[in-house]
Amino acid sequence: MGLLNILSNKNYSKRKVFMESLNKLNQALLLIGQNDELRSKTLTWFKEIEELLHYPQGSIRDEITGPILDAIYNENNIFRKKLSNGLVFDFYYRTKIARDFLMSTPEVPDHVWEPQTTKLLLLLSKNLKQVLIGGAYFGDQAIMLANEIKNNNGVVHAFEPNLDQFNMLNHNAKINGLNNLKAWRMGLWKESDSSFRLVGEDSFAHAESVVNETMQVDKDIFSTVSIGDYLEREQIRKLDLIMLDIEGLEYFVLQGAQNQLNLPASEAPTIVFEVHRSYVEWSNGLHNSEIVQYLMGFGYSVFAIRDYNSNVDMTDLPIEIIPPDRVFLEGPPHGFNMLAVKDTSILNSTSFKKCYDVSPKLLKHKNSYLHEPTK
Template sequence: MTSNDPRDLDGKRLQQAMQTLGRDPVLRARLIALLRDSEAQIACEGSVRDDVTGPVIDALHLDTDQYEKVLADGTRFQFLYRTKIARDFLLSESEHPTHVWEPQTTKLLLELGRDLQGDVLVGGAYFGDQAVLVARQLAGRGLRVHCFEPNPQQAAMLQRNIDINALSNVVVNVAGLWSRSGERMRLDGFDSFANMVTAQDGGGFETVAMDDYAQRQGRRIGLIQLDIEGAELAALQGAQQVLARNRPHVVFELHRTYVDWSNGLRATPLCRLFLDLGYAVYAVRDINSHREMPGQPIELVPLDSVYLEGPPHGFNMLAVPDAARVQGSAFRIVEGVSPKLLPHKAPHLHHPVGGF
C-alpha cells in the first residue's frame, strides 16, 4: 500500500539527495570533514557522533564504497563503508591513527602478544582490524594468526589487507567457529551485526570446532579472540581440549542480547566455563569506537564488581589462566565501574580513571 503522507516522500527525496551528493568523492570528503570538525560545537544530550553527524555521513555512502587508511606504524587497511567500525575509523582525528577500532582491546591483544608461546585464533576477524596488527607483531617469531570470517566479502577484504601488508603468517578460513565441525550455518543480519543460524537449505558456510582445527594444524594456541555475535559460548564449547591443554588467554565479547546476566556475570554459562577451568575473568573497559587513548593503561574490572546497568549492551571480557599476567604496569584493576567507556555519560562510571 502506497503512503500518502508527504513526509514519507520528503524522506525518500532526502535519502536520494544525500546519496547523490555522496557519489562525488571530493564533495563527500569535504562534507565529512565539515561534519567531523563541527562535532565539538553541537549540543546533544546523547552521543553527537551516533545521534547527529553519523547518520548524515552514513547517508552519503553506499555499501560498496571503499576506503584506505594508513596507520602511524605504516599498516595499511582497505575497508568497505558498512558499519560504525568503518565510519569511526574513517573519522579518526589523526590522518594516521594508531589503531582501527576499540583502542584498549587493541592494546590488550598486543600486550598479550608480547610473550605468546602459541598461535592466535581469531573468530569474527572481519577485515582484519585487530588480526592484521597482531600478525604484524608476531611476524618473524614462527607464530601464526588463524582467522575465521564467514562473511565472504569481509573475508576477501581481510585477505586483501594481509596481501597489501605482505604478511605470510595469517591463515584465512571462510567458516564459522562452533561447538561441532561440519554443521551448515548462515549469517542472519547485516555485516558485522549478523549472527549465525542454521542453514535450512544446505547453503551458507561450514562450522569448525577449535579442538578439531588445532589438532589438524598441529599447532599450540596461545591466544583466542572471539567477536561472533552470540556464538561465543558454542565456539568455546568446541575448544575444551585447547583450553585445558594449551591454557590460552581468551578475549571474548559478552552481549546482553545473547547472554542473560540478570544474576550477575559469574552465573553466566560463558563465565562459568572459564571459572570451572581455574581462569581469572575480567571485564575490559573500552570505547566501542575509534578514539586515541595514549598512555592509558588497560583497565580491567573484576567479575563481581562490574557495573551492568543500562540498556542492552555488550563489552569485551578477558579470561587468563594466571591472574599474575595482568598485574603489570600495562594494566589497572578498578572496581564498581562500567566496562563501557562513554564520554557523554557519568564520569565516575563511564570514564577511565583520571578521565579521557
Template sequence: MANEKALEALSRIGETPDWRAAFIRQLIAFEGQIQAPGVDVREELTGPLVDALYDDDAVVRKTLSTGVTFEFLYRSKIARDFVMSQPEAPDHAWEPMTSRILVDLARGKTRGGARNVVIGGAYFGDHAVLIARQIAGNGGVVHAFEPNNDQRGMLMKNAELNGLTNIKPRSEGLWHDSSTNLKLVGFDSFASAEVAEAGDDTFKTVTIADYLKASGVEVLDLIVLDIEGAELGALKGAEPFLAQPKGQAPDILFEVHRHYVDWSNGLANTDIVKLLTGHGYTVFALRDFNSNYDLAGKPVELIPVDDVYLEGPPHGFNMVAVKDTAVFDGPGYSIVKGVSPKYLRHKDPKLHHPVGGL
C-alpha cells in the same frame, strides 16, 4: 521534497573525495563544539550524515599511524567510525583498548610471543592484521575464521596490502562440534549464526580442537571471539586447550552481549564465565569504546568479574580471561571496580568514562 534535496546534496558531496573529506572534518569539529548532555551526537546526528555519503558497496582505504593499511566495505558502524577517526591517522581501526590488549597478549611478555592465535569473527582484519603483524617475526600464525565471504575477501586483501603471509583465512564457523551446518542471519557485522539445512548459503562448523589437531598445532596462545552469541560453543570446542596449566593454556578475549548471555545473576554466574573459572581462569571485563576513539596514553582498565556495573539497555562488551594475571602488571593496566565496561561520551562520567577522565 526537502528530504530528497538533502539526500541528493549529500550524494553529490560523497561522489567527490575532497568534498567528502572536508565535510567529514566539519562534522567532527561540530561534535567537539556543541554541548548536548544525554545525546549521542555521533549516533543521532553526525553519523547518519556520513552514512549518506557512502553506499554498501563502497570500498574505503585508510592507513593507521603505524603504517598499517586497511581496505573495508562501508557496511557498519565499524566502517563509519573508522572513517570519522580523530586523528585522521589513528593507531587502531576499531576498539582502542581491545586492539591494544590483543597486541600485548600476542607479544606474550610472560611466554615469549604467540605462535598460534585463533580468531573467530575476523571480519576485514581490523584486529587480525595487527596481531599477525606483531607475531610474524617469531613465526606466529593467525587462524582467522570468517564465514562472511565478502568480509573474508577483504581480510585476504588486507593481509596482502600489509605484506602478511601468516594469516590463514577460514570459512568455517567455530562451534561446539564439527558436524553442523550454519547460516548467517542479519546484516554484516550484526549477523549471527543459526543451524540450517545444507545449502548454498550455509557453512560448516568446526571446533577449535579439531581444527588445530588437523593442522598439526599442539600449542595455542590466544583465542579471540566476536561471533554474536556463539562464543560459549566455540570455547567448549577448545576445552582440551583451556584445561592446560598456567603458562600453556591460551589467553582469551571474547564478547558477551545481553541478547545472548543472561547476566541477571551477575557475570560470574553466566555459563561462559563459569566454564572459564572452572578451568582456572581469572576473568575481567574490558573497558572500551565500541568505536574508534583516541585513548593514547590512557591505561587499559580491567574490571574484576564480580565488580562490573551492568545497568542500562541491552548492550555488549569484551572480556578477557587469563591464567597468569602477571601479564597485566605494570603502568599500562589498571584494575578498577564498580564502573561500566562501556565507555560512552554522553553518559555519566563516573560510570562511563575512564577513571582518569577522557
C-alpha cells in the same frame, strides 16, 4: 507538521511530497560522497560539529552526524585508511566500525576499532606463535596481530563466514604483505560440519542453525569447525591466544576447545571474548553467567575490559579491567569484551589498572564516572 503526522495515511499527499524530497536528499548526499575532496571536507566539518554542538540528550555521533554520513556513503564503496604503524586497510562503509574509523581523531590513528582491546591484544602478542580469531571481519584486529607476530614466525588463524568481509580480510593481508594470516570462510562451533546462516546486518549478524541447505544455494550459509578438530587437522599442539567476537556463540565455541582450556597455566591460551546481554544471561551477576563460570572451572581468572565500541585515541591510558563480580551492568542491552587468563602475572604491569563498580562500556556522551576512564 510532525514527521509522524506527515507519514500517516490521513496526509497522503504531504507524505508523497515528503518522500520525494527525502529521496532527492538521499541522492544528493550520495553524490557528495562520491567526490574525494568533498568527502574529506565533510568529515572535517562533522568533527567540528561534534566539538561545538551541545547535545545533552544523547550521542551526537549516533544521532546527528552519523546518520547523515550513513546517507552520504554507498555501502558498496571501498575506502582506504592508514594507521600510524604503516598498515593499510581497505573496507566497505557498512557499519559503525567503518564510520568511526573514517571519523578518527587523529586522522591517522593507532587502531581501527576498540582502542583498549586492540592495545591489549598487541600487548599480549609478544612471543606468540599461534593465534586463533573467530569473527575476524575485514581484519581490524587480525591484521594488526599478524603484523605484530610475523617476526616470531607466528601465525594468525582467522575465521570469517561473511563472504564480502572474508574477501576483504584476505585482500588486506595481501596489500600489507602478510603471509602469516590463514583465513577461513567458516564459522567456529562446538562441533564440526554443522551448517549455519548469517542473519542480520554485516558485523551485527548472528548465526542460526540450518538443515538440508548448501552454501551453493545461499552465500550466507557456512559450515563450522570446532577448535579442537581444527588444531588436530593443522597439527597444532597448542594455541597462545584465542579471540572470539561471534555474536553469542562464544560459550559454545569454547566447549569445542576443552583440551586447550585444560592445559596448565604456563601453556593454556589467553582468551579475549565478547559478551552481550542479548545472548548472555547475567541477571544474577556477570560472575554467575555460564561462560564465566565455565572458564573459571578450568582455572581461569576473568575480567571485563573497559573500552569504547568506537575509534577513540587512548594511547597513553592504561587498560582498565574489572573483576566480574564488581561490574556495573545496568542500562539497555549492551556488550563488551572480556579477558580470561590463567597466569595473572601478566596483569602486574603499569599497562593494566583494576577498577571496581564501574561499567565496561565507555561512552563519550555519558557525563558519569561509570562510563568514563577513571581519573
